[in-house]
Amino acid sequence: MNHEDENELFSRLEKEINADPSPGSGGEVVDLDRARSARAQSVTGPDASPDSPPDGSGGGEDAGSADPDKAVMVDRPAPAAAGPGYLGRLRAARRRDVVPVWLRSTSELKTATAWVARHYTHAAGYHALRSPVYAARLTLQAPVGAAKFVGSTVRWVADAEGAPVRAAAVRREDASEYLTLSRQRDGRVRLRSLVTVLSMFVGLASALAIYVLAPGWLQAVSVSALVMALGFNGRRADAPVVQRAVDMPKATKLTSDIVLRALGALGIAPINQAQAKGRDGFEFTAPITRDGPGWRAEGNLPFGVTVTDVIERRDKLASGLRRPLGCVWPEAVPDEHTGRLVLWVGDQDMSSAKKPKWPLLTSGSVDLFKPVAYGTDQRGRWVNVTLMYIAGIIGAIPRMGKTFLLRLLLLIAALDARAELHTYDMKGTGDLDPVGNAVSHRHAAGDDDESIQYALNDFRALREELRRRTKVIRSLPRDICPESKVTSQLADKRSLGLHPIVVGVDECQVLFEHPEHSKEFEEIATDLVKRGPATGIVLLLATQRPDAKALPTGISANASARWCLKVMGQLENDMVLGTSAYKRGVRATMFAWGDKGIHYFVGEGSDARIVGSVYVDGPAAEAIGARARKAREKAGLLSGYALGEAPETAVTSYDLLADILAVVPVKEAKVWSETIVARLAELRPEVYEKWTPETFAAALKPRGISTIQVGRRVDGKVVNRRGIARADITTSIAERNGKRDAS
Numbered sequence: 137m138n139h140e141d142e143n144e145l146f147s148r149l150e151k152e153i154n155a156d157p158s159p160g161s162g163g164e165v166v167d168l169d170r171a172r173s174a175r176a177q178s179v180t181g182p183d184a185s186p187d188s189p190p191d192g193s194g195g196g197e198d199a200g201s202a203d204p205d206k207a208v209m210v211d212r213p214a215p216a217a218a219g220p221g222y223l224g225r226l227r228a229a230r231r232r233d234v235v236p237v238w239l240r241s242t243s244e245l246k247t248a249t250a251w252v253a254r255h256y257t258h259a260a261g262y263h264a265l266r267s268p269v270y271a272a273r274l275t276l277q278a279p280v281g282a283a284k285f286v287g288s289t290v291r292w293v294a295d296a297e298g299a300p301v302r303a304a305a306v307r308r309e310d311a312s313e314y315l316t317l318s319r320q321r322d323g324r325v326r327l328r329s330l331v332t333v334l335s336m337f338v339g340l341a342s343a344l345a346i347y348v349l350a351p352g353w354l355q356a357v358s359v360s361a362l363v364m365a366l367g368f369n370g371r372r373a374d375a376p377v378v379q380r381a382v383d384m385p386k387a388t389k390l391t392s393d394i395v396l397r398a399l400g401a402l403g404i405a406p407i408n409q410a411q412a413k414g415r416d417g418f419e420f421t422a423p424i425t426r427d428g429p430g431w432r433a434e435g436n437l438p439f440g441v442t443v444t445d446v447i448e449r450r451d452k453l454a455s456g457l458r459r460p461l462g463c464v465w466p467e468a469v470p471d472e473h474t475g476r477l478v479l480w481v482g483d484q485d486m487s488s489a490k491k492p493k494w495p496l497l498t499s500g501s502v503d504l505f506k507p508v509a510y511g512t513d514q515r516g517r518w519v520n521v522t523l524m525y526i527a528g529i530i531g532a533i534p535r536m537g538k539t540f541l542l543r544l545l546l547l548i549a550a551l552d553a554r555a556e557l558h559t560y561d562m563k564g565t566g567d568l569d570p571v572g573n574a575v576s577h578r579h580a581a582g583d584d585d586e587s588i589q590y591a592l593n594d595f596r597a598l599r600e601e602l603r604r605r606t607k608v609i610r611s612l613p614r615d616i617c618p619e620s621k622v623t624s625q626l627a628d629k630r631s632l633g634l635h636p637i638v639v640g641v642d643e644c645q646v647l648f649e650h651p652e653h654s655k656e657f658e659e660i661a662t663d664l665v666k667r668g669p670a671t672g673i674v675l676l677l678a679t680q681r682p683d684a685k686a687l688p689t690g691i692s693a694n695a696s697a698r699w700c701l702k703v704m705g706q707l708e709n710d711m712v713l714g715t716s717a718y719k720r721g722v723r724a725t726m727f728a729w730g731d732k733g734i735h736y737f738v739g740e741g742s743d744a745r746i747v748g749s750v751y752v753d754g755p756a757a758e759a760i761g762a763r764a765r766k767a768r769e770k771a772g773l774l775s776g777y778a779l780g781e782a783p784e785t786a787v788t789s790y791d792l793l794a795d796i797l798a799v800v801p802v803k804e805a806k807v808w809s810e811t812i813v814a815r816l817a818e819l820r821p822e823v824y825e826k827w828t829p830e831t832f833a834a835a836l837k838p839r840g841i842s843t844i845q846v847g848r849r850v851d852g853k854v855v856n857r858r859g860i861a862r863a864d865i866t867t868s869i870a871e872r873n874g875k876r877d878a879s
């Protein structure tokens with residue numbers, strides 16, 4: 137196009153624009169659809185060739201001389217606007233499950249079967265216990281039943297039901313009709329009398345036969361059956377003999393009318409405007425169906441209305457649906473437009489609905505590298521968490537179940553005997569004691585100086601451990617450690633010392649706001665959050681005040697698992713759940729005060745889910761802790777605090793293996809543990825003074841060294857006791873140094 141052409145086009149367009157009434161100048165109201173089709177007509181023309189380019193410029197025609205109508209077209213002609221083709225739509229289609237989730241998962245199937253079995257066992261027991269009462273009631277009603285039976289038989293024989301019709305014929309003095317009816321009645325009465333007399337004979341004969349021939353039990357059964365039958369016949373509608381064993385919750389069926397009524401009550405303008413014009417204001421995209429213990433409706437909100445607009449008004453929605461708040465769960469659909477709403481309405485309030493029994497409550501162990509159920513979603517389905525390779529934060533306002541949730545996760549960790557637990561209850565109320573006292577390697581409660589110092593020493597030791605682990609992982613051959621991270625198999629090899637370490641801190645703001653050591657805590661925790669997951673160190677932090685000071689951004693931004701119970705505002709919400717979570721409709725602000733333990737969980741490779749964590753109270757937690765301790769004792773893996781070891785301020789400043797070599801000269805190939813312990817106590821009393829041969833053996837175990845039987849001659853006799861071979865210590869040190877050098 138040359139300059140002249142360009143200028144000509146611009147001047148034409150200018151004229152066009154000036155000629156058009158502007159929208160602000162009181163232009164007339166236009167039917168957009170009609171205007172659009174008229175424009176399309178004028179572009180392509182009624183007999184335009186199908187080959188014409190869609191922009192309206194005829195083939196070979198100079199664009200400069202094009203009809204200006206064609207130049208302003210913005211909508212593509214109808215065929216092109218139809219969207220993706222059949223194949224494209226097929227590819228993008230979301231297939232619904234052939235086999236429902238609850239049928240595919242054996243644990244859910246088991247849970248459902250157990251529920252049904254328990255229901256019927258309960259009903260059977262309930263009625264069995266009351267059967268004598270039922271029998272007595274029926275017996276009392278039997279005379280009434282007998283009278284009813286005789287009365288109804290007499291009425292039947294006498295054709296009483298025809299009496300009103302015959303009486304009507306009499307009133308009308310209709311002789312022929314009366315005659316017909318009477319004849320019919322006489323025939324009926326004859327036949328029915330015959331049937332009755334025959335039945336009486338058969339009945340009496342059977343009764344006589346039973347009386348004369350049948351054994352006593354059959355007589356008793358027959359009489360009872362007759363009495364019960366008569367009693368049943370004598371029942372009154374207002375006094376049922378058998379009462380319900382269970383009261384089924386009656387939840388109203390969710391219908392489209394109810395959903396539309398509720399959406400219309402939210403005060404969202406586009407929905408209200410649509411409904412005022414007689415439209416629905418919501419486009420259902422699937423039928424309303426049962427989904428678990430509730431109903432599920434799905435559809436598109438009007439243009440411009442987002443799911444978050446609805447979530448924000450969840451309380452109004454519950455009012456519109458006439459359901460408790462805990463039953464109403466509006467959700468956005470991931471990968472869909474922001475106006476696609478899924479509304480799940482439970483039969484029961486999520487916080488009070490009966491939950492399936494947690495499989496780990498009374499038995500079982502855990503492999504921390506595998507997913508473990510820790511809560512249920514609104515539909516009562518188990519939600520899993522894999523504690524390895526994560527760093528997690530838990531946030532909530534006080535008293536919503538944050539500590540219980542942290543304790544639950546720590547109990548899960550405790551059930552993997554390999555895991556080394558470091559538990560810190562900075563609130564100091566002893567909530568984590570069931571874990572700490574039973575199995576923790578390091579444990580402290582309270583925010584006093586001693587606990588802070590203890591935690592600081594431990595954090596420093598953990599950083600050293602983190603560094604050691606990174607070096608060990610780097611030194612491992614690729615075929616053993618292909619992903620440069622700890623695996624379950626590597627964690628099993630005690631000599632490598634790559635077992636899981638799970639650190640849980642409740643009220644972590646105490647550490648990060650400490651006037652003296654906050655910087656160091658923050659620095660180490662940030663390091664643990666960033667590098668810990670790959671090296672098998674898991675840091676779980678809980679706080680009731682999730683702001684930048686309580687939860688430094690270096691930590692909150694890098695946490696890969698997030699649990700957010702009720703919070704009060706967008707800031708806290710996004711601190712815990714991640715930037716812009718609130719905008720995306722993931723709002724823990726919508727939880728009610730009674731929603732204890734209910735939270736958003738982000739992690740496990742999926743979008744935010746609403747989960748109600750398993751409720752494990754103090755005594756149950758102690759029982760699980762005791763079970764975990766037993767498993768550790770059996771495997772010889774109990775260590776540190778749980779063994780009653782004193783806090784090790786010296787953890788970082790002494791080297792047990794080097795100390796052993798220092799007190800065992802080369803000429804002594806094998807030495808009793810008690811001898812070494814005595815010598816160690818002399819060498820470094822602040823560390824070894826209280827050590828026993830058992831403590832010594834337990835301390836060697838994580839370093840891959842076991843004690844052996846060592847025989848020594850005492851007064852001419854050979855005495856066998858536990859001890860060590862010096863060569864084992866030198867080999868272990870050589871291995872360690874070799875790895876260090878290799879790294």
Ligand SMILES: Nc1ncnc2c1ncn2[C@@H]1O[C@H](COP(=O)(O)OP(=O)(O)OP(=O)(O)O)[C@@H](O)[C@H]1O
Pocket residue numbers: 532533534535536537538539540541563680732733734748749750751752
């Ligand atoms: N999963 C749950 N299901 C039902 N109730 C729960 C659940 N978790 C906790 N609760 C209840 O909530 C109460 C408060 O729990 P918790 O002590 O964990 O709260 P918190 O957020 O840690 O409070 P604080 O900030 O004061 O420490 C508990 O006493 C318990 O009764």
